[in-house]
Amino acid sequence: MAEQQTFNVAIVGATGAVGQKIKQILEDKNFPVKQLKLLSSARSAGKEETFHGEKIIVEEAAPESFEDVDIALFSAGGSISKKLAPEAVKRGAVVVDNTSAYRMDKDVPLVVPEVNSEDIASHQGIIANPNCSTIQMVAALKPLKDAFGIGKIIVSTYQAVSGAGNEAVDELYEQSRDYLEGKEVTAEVLPVKGDKKHFPIAFNALPQIDVFEDNGFTFEEMKMINETKKIMHDDALNVAATCVRLPFAVSHAESVYIELDQEDLSVEDFRKTLKEADGVVLQDNPQEQEYPTPQSAQGKEEVFVGRIRKDLDNPKGFHLWVVSDNLLKGAAWNTVQIAQTLVERDWLKK
Amino acid sequence: MAEQQTFNVAIVGATGAVGQKIKQILEDKNFPVKQLKLLSSARSAGKEETFHGEKIIVEEAAPESFEDVDIALFSAGGSISKKLAPEAVKRGAVVVDNTSAYRMDKDVPLVVPEVNSEDIASHQGIIANPNCSTIQMVAALKPLKDAFGIGKIIVSTYQAVSGAGNEAVDELYEQSRDYLEGKEVTAEVLPVKGDKKHFPIAFNALPQIDVFEDNGFTFEEMKMINETKKIMHDDALNVAATCVRLPFAVSHAESVYIELDQEDLSVEDFRKTLKEADGVVLQDNPQEQEYPTPQSAQGKEEVFVGRIRKDLDNPKGFHLWVVSDNLLKGAAWNTVQIAQTLVERDWLKK
Missing domain, CATH: 3.30.360.10 (Dihydrodipicolinate Reductase; domain 2)
Structure with missing residues (x-):
């Protein structure tokens, strides 16, 4: 059996309600993570979290945080996404954004995998997660x-x-x-x-x-x-x-x-x-x-x-x-589903 | 100035949430009450209540309770209304019923005074108060x-x-x-x-x-x-x-x-x-x-x-x-409004 491909994943807003759920689901679903980066505001940076039993220190999110990141899952509010999602894309990451910042952008697919997963294929680096309701x-x-x-x-x-x-x-x-x-x-x-x-x-x-x-x-x-x-x-x-x-x-x-x-x-x-x-x-x-x-x-x-x-x-x-x-289908789970689809269908490349 | 006409009023279900509000509103609005009778189930009978500062002992509701009652305000559940409202009417009372027992009866006006007060005029002894919602x-x-x-x-x-x-x-x-x-x-x-x-x-x-x-x-x-x-x-x-x-x-x-x-x-x-x-x-x-x-x-x-x-x-x-x-416009206040209309427009007579 071929070795499974793994990915560097970042969660932006990792200490928030949805960020915590995303980390939990990546673990529960055995998402193919090579390295997990937990990013937050300066206020929450330094917190210690665990992932698959290993300690991870939360870091302050900055443009450089996204070097070598394959998939960045954003859930830290619209202004953070507006500022940092383009920086992540510039560095080669594909962003799944859980805020309203890019949802109505015509170049950004807005996706519920059970409904329109095919839309992911045309992404330009950012895929938006719709509003929970x-x-x-x-x-x-x-x-x-x-x-x-x-x-x-x-x-x-x-x-x-x-x-x-x-x-x-x-x-x-x-x-x-x-x-x-x-x-x-x-x-x-x-x-x-x-x-x-x-x-x-x-x-x-x-x-x-x-x-x-x-x-x-x-x-x-x-x-x-x-x-x-x-x-x-x-x-x-x-x-x-x-x-x-x-x-x-x-x-x-x-x-x-x-x-x-x-x-x-x-x-x-x-x-x-x-x-x-x-x-x-x-x-x-x-x-x-x-x-x-x-x-x-x-x-x-x-x-x-x-x-x-x-x-x-x-x-x-x-x-x-x-x-x-x-917090699950309305946010964290739908976000991870999009990331799963990106990986499974080999749609990470823009 | 002519002396104001007053009426014998009964509240059936007087110890319930709506019954208590009805008593309060009759007092607050100075409804022309000659004598107030508070009626309830056997379980609540004997309780002491006050009305305009006077003590009233709650009595168990029975057909004879309605002798000499002019207006009976029912709010004790549909089965009580079905059993006792006709007894009240038989004894000359006009019933305002706050249950669903008679609402869809074609001989019973269903009234929200701001909407269809004129319907009260055609009552046959019972006027129904609609559902709160x-x-x-x-x-x-x-x-x-x-x-x-x-x-x-x-x-x-x-x-x-x-x-x-x-x-x-x-x-x-x-x-x-x-x-x-x-x-x-x-x-x-x-x-x-x-x-x-x-x-x-x-x-x-x-x-x-x-x-x-x-x-x-x-x-x-x-x-x-x-x-x-x-x-x-x-x-x-x-x-x-x-x-x-x-x-x-x-x-x-x-x-x-x-x-x-x-x-x-x-x-x-x-x-x-x-x-x-x-x-x-x-x-x-x-x-x-x-x-x-x-x-x-x-x-x-x-x-x-x-x-x-x-x-x-x-x-x-x-x-x-x-x-x-x-509890007010949805029940007690609408009930008292109907009673007020009965009195003010001289519609008590069937």
């Missing part, structure tokens, strides 16, 4: 779109605080403790760290994820709308989103309404198609109260679908409930 | 329907646990404490007390409110669909709902998509109409992060509307976010 929705809808055609999507999300980082999770738990003890609750992180006002998330719901655009939609909502069209290769697809932050740590849920191109389909047609879909798990038996929840999906790689119903008025309309771990 | 939605949409016409409604709800009673609120807080202390979490009440399985609500989301119907929708979802058509007097109206229980105690939020009968309307047209609407408060300034949340609406009578956006694809489509205290 987009990934799980397109993973669930693509097999349905291929089978039945989809013309319209209206989604309302139920999103976990970990999408806003570890700080937001700490804030949720601290506020929850204070609330239960009858203490005053203070808000400093959510809905958006850098925005003007902050509101409590504990025992509440905030209809704002990311900042507002001029059209009244939030940036998160526009990400879902624009990224879905790009990944699906369908600019004519109608997509609308309302994104809401909720008081749980992990997994996003989505109430999705779709209009198909054809009538006369049944819930069973949907179930059959989703049962055979890659990366999707059907959990849909109302009589046995079987449906996915944020807690039931936590820690799992797949996208879970339940509550499938035919609209009572529109014969082309269907409703479904889509849940997935936002 | 229906009330706030129709209160927000009726002025828009009158102004612009609405043909289609798709709603996804974000509902508080108090809709499932005090026990569910206790469960949320107990589970939250256990979760934060790293203890095992047990579930015995939600999603539905009498259903087969129970799941944790703390730091989770449950896409089931009430039991499942054969069509895959839950009874809560069918209530929103059928009650909206009845209150709006529009059987041709398309309505679809997905109802989700979330980990906060009070106020339901709703992500609502509507399709109007006309194009070319703007967000400002919506704001103008809602600003003038009875019982509705506009909270919609994205640039200042102004929008309602469950916590901001708690303890308030009105229905709050924000996040108004024009759909990016359909010129007749609009999105909005509707929040209201489910």
Whole structure:
């Protein structure tokens, strides 16, 4: 047997919630790593981490960090990606970027491997990982779109605080403790760290994820709308989103309404198609109260679908409930899947 | 000045979450009560309550309890209403029923006073209070329907646990404490007390409110669909709902998509109409992060509307976010409003 090719891999944002998950998955999946570099801000540099039992010291990310790196997995915020991803590419690395920095760039493939892995082939050095709430929705809808055609999507999300980082999770738990003890609750992180006002998330719901655009939609909502069209290769697809932050740590849920191109389909047609879909798990038996929840999906790689119903008025309309771990399929796992595809299909060369 | 007419009022389910709020509102609004009777199950009978500073002993509800009662406000579950509301009517009382027992009965008006108070006039002794999640939605949409016409409604709800009673609120807080202390979490009440399985609500989301119907929708979802058509007097109206229980105690939020009968309307047209609407408060300034949340609406009578956006694809489509205290406008306050209308318009006589 030929010796397996191995690669120098860097994780940028290695101490963050998603960076930690990426390292774990590279280990769990036995990704062919020759050497792993863990990169972070100056503040986290010097921390000691382990990978396959070996110690690795976290280093401050700099342009020179990417010398000899084959694959760089970025998850440290858009401004870091904008600054350092081109430096990594210049030094010969292929970047899988988990921020919104390059997603809508026409030269950058935006990829959910179960949906459009072929797009990776045309990369110019950077491949973008979509927004977490987009990934799980397109993973669930693509097999349905291929089978039945989809013309319209209206989604309302139920999103976990970990999408806003570890700080937001700490804030949720601290506020929850204070609330239960009858203490005053203070808000400093959510809905958006850098925005003007902050509101409590504990025992509440905030209809704002990311900042507002001029059209009244939030940036998160526009990400879902624009990224879905790009990944699906369908600019004519109608997509609308309302994104809401909720008081749980992990997994996003989505109430999705779709209009198909054809009538006369049944819930069973949907179930059959989703049962055979890659990366999707059907959990849909109302009589046995079987449906996915944020807690039931936590820690799992797949996208879970339940509550499938035919609209009572529109014969082309269907409703479904889509849940997935936002840190895994929504971020770390999808990132590693892209890296796996790069390696397996020999697409690392530009 | 003529002496104000006063009435003998009974609250059935007086010790429950909604019953307690009804008593509070009758007091706060100086409802013209001659004598107040507090009725409950045998288990809660004997409890001492106060009303305008006077002691009232809670009595077990029985057919004879309604002798000399003018207005009976029922909020003790459907089976109690089915058993005792006809007994109250037989004895000359007018019943305002806060359960689902009579809502779809064609001889029973289903009323949100801001929307269809005129329907009260034709009552045969029983007037039904709609489901909490229906009330706030129709209160927000009726002025828009009158102004612009609405043909289609798709709603996804974000509902508080108090809709499932005090026990569910206790469960949320107990589970939250256990979760934060790293203890095992047990579930015995939600999603539905009498259903087969129970799941944790703390730091989770449950896409089931009430039991499942054969069509895959839950009874809560069918209530929103059928009650909206009845209150709006529009059987041709398309309505679809997905109802989700979330980990906060009070106020339901709703992500609502509507399709109007006309194009070319703007967000400002919506704001103008809602600003003038009875019982509705506009909270919609994205640039200042102004929008309602469950916590901001708690303890308030009105229905709050924000996040108004024009759909990016359909010129007749609009999105909005509707929040209201489910125990007040969604239950107790709407019940007392109906009673006020009965008295003010002299509609007590059948």
